[in-house]
Structures are given as structure tokens and as C-alpha cells.
Amino acid sequence: MNSKELKMQKYFDATTSAVRKQDGFIYRLISGTLFINIFVYAIFGYSLSTSQLHYNRLAEIATQNMAKALDTNLCDIFDKIDIGLSAVGFESEKQIARNGINKESLNAYIAKQIHQLPGLYGIRVTDIQGNLLYGTDIPDGKPINVSDRDYFRQLRENSHQKHAVSKLIQGRISGKWNLTIAKRINNPDGSFAGIVLGMFDVNYFDKLFSQIDIGKNGAMGIRDPDFKLVALQPKGEEPGSQIGSDVISKKTRDMIRANPITATYKTVFARDKKERMVTFRKATNYSFYVFSTIAPSDYLSAWRKELIIALILAICFTLTTVTSAYMMLKSNVTTLLHAEAQRYGEEMRQQNEELIAAMLRIKRLEGIISICSHCKKIRTEQQNWEQLEKYITEHSDAMFSHGVCPECAKAHYGISV
Template sequence: MVNLFAYLMVGNSLFNSHKHYDKLAEVTTQNLAKSLEGNVSDILDKMNIVLFSVGEKTEEQVASHGIDKGSLSSYAKQQVQILPEADDISIADSAGNILCGSDGITAPVNISDRTYFSRLRSDAGQQLVVSHLLKGKVTGKWKIIAARRYNNPDGSFAGVVMGTINVAYFDHLIAHLDIGKYGAVGIRDAEFQLVALHPKGKEAASQIGSNVVSQKTRDMIQANQVTATYKTVFARDNKERMVTFRKVAKYPYYIFATISPVDYMTSWRKEAAVGLVLLALFTAMTAASARFLYKSKMSALLHSEAKRYGDEMKQQNEELNAALARIKRLEGIISICSYCKKIRTEEDSWQQIEMYFSEHSDAMFSHGICPDCAGEQKRIFREAASSHTEVTKYP
């Protein structure tokens, strides 16, 4: 019972400790996701301000004398210097042709097939549109586009100004984060395409553009539009993680912060090992104590039994000695009178046989008459009676 109580106490302590470390892991991933979400949101907010400024400059030129590619490119370059997160800023006309940009290179590129361009062209109320993960048409590199519409003086669609963020910037942003050996921090777009991941693995699911996520993650995002914390088995390596996702405010991106039980349960495993060692020592001590108590009790029982047996033997010996003493009192040759049957004692006196045996044994006497004696006494009585009759008859 003592051991069972100790096991229950240690088990309950380890169970509560396990829950505590799980909760710490939840809080860690939540704080990390929230912090990173704030950084990404700030970057896109600043990009919106810069694009607004470039758009205003472009509309001024359109309203006055038409677009001056040289001056507009210089202005865009100045804005990029203000926003180092941006890779470049470009201006496209209403047909989607790139007119100029901060890099000073005007490549014959048309973006009219891009979703963000179509949305801005068709909806005058749209202010900022942020694309999903895209590959550049010229460089082939992965990037994110943030774009704003600029208009003609009559309010009709004149084109877009767009800022490009190379995904390498996000890799740099999250590279310093320490999430454990098996944890990870990542950014995905609304289509679950991987934008950035730290640390990266060699498997295909860890590469930029991969949309491999667990079904549970898809279900959790569908059920929770802003944020959620849960455990899931990663599709890329089939290992369980504690996961917190958080949607970037106003933008179609999700931040994922994950941590592995292998990492965050290290301290708990040490506690469990110490607890089990202490339990083993406690069990050994109680087992030794129980053995000692058992042996002590058995020794006491044996001692008590031996004492009882000794007392019985002593009593039996005393009774035997007493019996032997009584037997010895009557052994040897006893002198008895052949006529009166008195017995001669050691003091040379003569005692009745009844008295002698009463004094020298536990025997007691009662008197009766045997058949022979009874017959003899009757004969004597008859003879005596006959003689008395004759004397009376003949005086």
C-alpha cells in the first residue's frame, strides 16, 4: 500500500508536469507565431504606404504630361531605399506592360494574366492586393507581389504599381529563430504554398512552393479563420509537432510555428527518469524493510513456538519424573506377612497393606468381598449357627 501510494503520487506529479510542458509549448508557439505575424504584417503595411506614394506620383504624371519613365524610375528607386524589404518597384500600364521600375531595366514583360492585375483592373474600390507565392517571369525566382491601382484623371483604370518581395527576405527574417532541433517556423500563402521555412529539410515537402500539409492542418484552418493551436503529424516526415498557425492580418498568408515533443519534453523526460529512479530506490527500500520485518516476525514466532514447546517439554518431564518417582517408591522387594498380610516398612514397623499403598502411591482402596471369601464366610457362619443350636437343645 505504501508503494502504491508512492506510485500514484509520482504518476500524478509526472502527469501534471507533462501537461505543464505541453502548455508551455503551446504558449511558446503562440507567442512566436504572433510575433512573426506582426513582422510580416508590418512589412506589407509599409509596402502599401510606399506603393501609395509611387501611385500618387504616377497619377500626377498621367494627369499632367504623361509618364516620364526616367523620373518615375528614380522616384521608385528612392522608395525602395526607404523600404529595404522590397526587392524592386515597377509600374505597368492598363494593358499590363511593364513601363519602368526601380531597377532601371525595362523588360518586355506583360502581367495582364496575373490575378492581382485582373482584380485591380476590374474593381476600382480595391486599394492593395497581395498575391500568392509567384515565380518571376524574367528571373524565375519565387516572390510575393503587392500592387495598387492608379487611375486616369477621369477615374478609369490606368495601370498598377507593384512592389516585389523576394522570399529570400523571409528566410533571412526567420533564420535567427531558435525553435529546437525538430521544430520549425514557416510562412504559407492561402493556397498552402510554402513561402519560407526554417530550418529547411532536404525532402520535397520542405522546398519553397510545396503545398504538402496534413489534413488536420487544412481542417483547423477551415474551422479557425484567425489562429489555432493543436498537435498534428507532419506530412513531410510523419512526426508529431505542437503547431500554432496565425493568419497575417488583412493579407492572404499564414504563419506557422511548430515545436517537437522531442525538444520541449526533454526536461520532463529528465524529471521522469529521476522520479523512476527514486521510485526504484524506494521500492527496494520497502522491499528490504518488508523482508526484515518478515524475518523478524518469523523469528519471533519461532522463538515463541520454541518457548511453548520447551514449556510443554518441561511440564511433561516434570510429570514423567513425578511418575518415575512414584514408580520408584514401589519398586524392589516388599516384605509382607504371610498370615495377616501386613507389610514391613523401612522403619521395621508393620502396616496394613491398604495404609502402605495409600502412603506410597496414588492408589485408594474400597472394601468388598471376593466370591471365595464370601463362600468361606458363609460356611463358617453356618457351622457356627449349627453349633449354637445344638448347645441350646441339649444343655
């Protein structure tokens, strides 16, 4: 292998080594950038997941607190009504014990009580057959009979039952949706003498709901034991949002069967097909279920802001790392190119020096050289005569060794070589 081939092989080996170093650096740089980004995204993901669980938990607590507040308010209202009806029942029993009920006197007493009881649009008293005889807004003519109502039968057949509350019903006089709260009236001997009943207008719940912040897309409702909708805020246009509707999700029915008192869960509402966080609670001392709900669009609004901020930060971080990696790669390439340029420049310098030296040698031996035709000495530029061997040795890289050619050996030494 000649000198040129050695140089080419050396250059090829150096180039191959530089390419391998560059490939290794690119691999490490890409791997490191990916690892850092994946690690940061994992941290962001874990943080957002934990934050979402936190907001879900806050939503659960919020619905539980709202349901408890609604339960407390509902029971306070019904307890107050129960006390008022007890007073009317006690007055009826006093009049029965004296000389029988005085219609004008009892009606006046009822009118005084109804003004103190929120939500009631009527208080009435029946006889033993269930005919409405006393109280507010009783039409003239044939008496209205309520003996077929569940609350009447319960109180007539159970002397120890304190009160009875109807399911959602429509009044036979007013036609309004109402809940009827009834108290038993006894004769002096303890036998059944009739009932006193108060008709609670379910529209009153709208006023009650307005005092509780349920969020922009939340809802609060009350259902009777048959799951008929007693009250809802806000009301929708769909049939399932109307008073008296028994449209309810299967999950809610299953949750009430499994947890008769209270439960908190997520479900898609049957009436509008939207998911909500729900807490139901059975009213204390009354056979109603109160519901409080909150929509993800409300309780996750702050979390969504966190998500947007996290995504922006993640994108900025990714752009920063990619840009930094690109700059590092560019810097590394520049460094390698600079090193290669220096190495190549050094090789070129050496080659140039060798070339110049060769050219100088060539120049020193070029032109007309004066040589003695007899002794073969050469005349130098300084006009000195030097041996041929010395001149060529001084003016080139050639070296001489001496021997005897066959002709001279025979001529001068008489021998044949």
C-alpha cells in the same frame, strides 16, 4: 480418548489455529501493501497527467505567441513596403499629371526607395497594358508583360482597391520565388494608368525566423491562400519542405475551413510524418497563413524528467513497502515460532515433570521389599514395619479399599460370598 490422544488433539488444534492466524496475517499484509502501492501510483499518475496537461497548455500558448509575433512582423514589413510603393505610385502620378513619366527621374526615385524597404529585390512600374517600363533590373529589348497576373487584373478592374498581394509566384526576370505587392496608378481623371509593384524575396523570411526561438524541433512557416509553402524554418530535405510545395495535412486543411482566422491543435505533419503542436493564424490585412509549431520532444522534455523522477520514486517506494512487508512477515513468523516454541517447551516441561515423577514412583517401588511372611507388614528403609496398604499408598499413587474375599468370608465368618 486416552491422555496421549488428548494431548495430540490439543497440539493439532493449536497448530491449526496458528496456521490460520498466519494465513490471515499474510492476507492482510499483502492486501495492505497492494492498496498502499496502488494508492501511491494513482497519486503519481494523477500528478503526471495534470503536469502533462499543463505543459500542453504552455505549448499552445507558446505557439500562439510565436504565430502572433510572426503575424505582427510580417504585417509590419508589408505595411512598410506598401507605404514605399505608395510613394513611388504618387511620384508616378505626379509625373503623369505634368508631362508624362520621366524614366531617369522615376528610376532614380525608385532606387532611393528600394534601399529603405527590407526584403524587396526590385520595384517596377508598368503602363496600362502591363508592360514593365520603369524600375530596377528591367532587361533591354521587348518589355516583360504582367497583364496576366492576378494582382494586375485586380487593380485594373477595381479602382477602389488599395493594394494587391500575389500568391507565391516566380519572377519572370529573376526566376526567384517571390510575393508581389502592387499598388494602382491612376491618371489625373482617375482612370487606370498602370501599377507599381515590389517583388519580395521569400528568402528574407529566413532572417525574420532567426529572431524567434522555435525550439530544437519546432518549425515556423508561411503559406499562401492556395496553401503553397512560402517560407519554412528549418528547411528539410523532403519535397514537402521545399518552397512552392502544397503538401499539407488533411487536418490542417479542415481546421482552416472550420476556423478561418486562427486555431491551435495537434497534427502529424504530412511532410515528415511527425506530430507537432500547431497554431495557424491568418495574417492581418493580408491573405497569408502563418504557422508556428513545437514538437513534443521539446515542450515535454521537462515533463519527461518529472516522469523519470516519479518512476524512480515509485520503484523506491514499492521496494521499501515490499521490504517492510517482508520484514513484518518475517517478524511475525519469528514471533509465532517463538510462541510455539515456548508453548511446546512448556508442554515438554510438564511432560518431563510427569515422567520424572513417574520414574520416581517406579524407583520407590523397585528392588527387594521385605515383607512379613505372617502379618504381611513391610519393612521400610528406616527399619520400621508398616502395613502393606500404608506403604504402597505412600510410595505410589495407588489407593486401597477393603473388602472380604470369598475364602476369608467362609473361613472367618462362616458365610459364602
